[in-house]
Amino acid sequence: MILASVVTKNHLKEFLFLKFSAEYYHTCEWYVYCDSFCYEYLKDHTNMHLFEAPIGDGKVFGTETEKESFFATILTKFDACHKALDDHSYVLFVDSDIVFTNHYCSLFEEFVESELDIVASPHYQLNPQVDKDWGVFNVGFILIKSKDLLNKWKEVTLSKKYLFEQKPLEVAIADGNFKWDTFPI
Numbered sequence: 389m390i391l392a393s394v395v396t397k398n399h400l401k402e403f404l405f406l407k408f409s410a411e412y413y414h415t416c417e418w419y420v421y422c423d424s425f426c427y428e429y430l431k432d433h434t435n436m437h438l439f440e441a442p443i444g445d446g447k448v449f450g451t452e453t454e455k456e457s458f459f460a461t462i463l464t465k466f467d468a469c470h471k472a473l474d475d476h477s478y479v480l481f482v483d484s485d486i487v488f489t490n491h492y493c494s495l496f497e498e499f500v501e502s503e504l505d506i507v508a509s510p511h512y513q514l515n516p517q518v519d520k521d522w523g524v525f526n527v528g529f530i531l532i533k534s535k536d537l538l539n540k541w542k543e544v545t546l547s548k549k550y551l552f553e554q555k556p557l558e559v560a561i562a563d564g565n566f567k568w569d570t571f572p573i
Contacts, residue, residue, distance in 0.1 A: 390416075390417050391480050391482055392465070395422045396423045419468045421465075422438060422440060437472075439468070441467075446459070458552075466538060473538070478531060481528075505566040506530065507568065508569075509525060509529045510526070523559075544560050
């Protein structure tokens with residue numbers, strides 16, 4: 389399984405649990421953007437491609453400086469996925485707070501083998517206002533196979549018309565140029 393993620397000092401323990409859970413069920417190759425603290429901690433792991441970046445934790449609803457830090461960290465998500473797609477036909481981007489509780493199902497293999505550009509994870513929540521404001525997709529678990537889609541998603545995110553990167557994914561997919569599906573609940 390080819391995975392990409394972003395990790396900072398405050399989320400290292402979550403990431404290590406994610407890594408453990410994924411590797412419990414799968415043979416994994418990781419593409420990870422991280423701060424210098426995490427780079428030093430993770431650099432001896434043999435199944436990881438690490439990329440040190442000047443990123444921090446930031447806060448979604450913090451000060452302007454904290455929000456900009458959060459946004460800069462989010463942008464490294466695209467970089468991690470690009471690095472993985474340079475070497476492989478797909479990447480599963482996972483946020484640090486994801487936990488695997490089983491081996492992926494045959495549907496995942498079908499998605500990887502398909503001609504889809506992306507398989508997204510809907511929020512599966514019942515508040516239409518959240519979908520309207522933040523977008524219908526949870527971008528913390530997303531299968532990406534197209535650099536073109538990744539570039540379009542990043543372009544919409546960089547426009548800053550929307551809050552961070554969730555709604556921009558929905559907008560990028562909606563332009564009709566990409567083949568996509570969703571993971572089942």
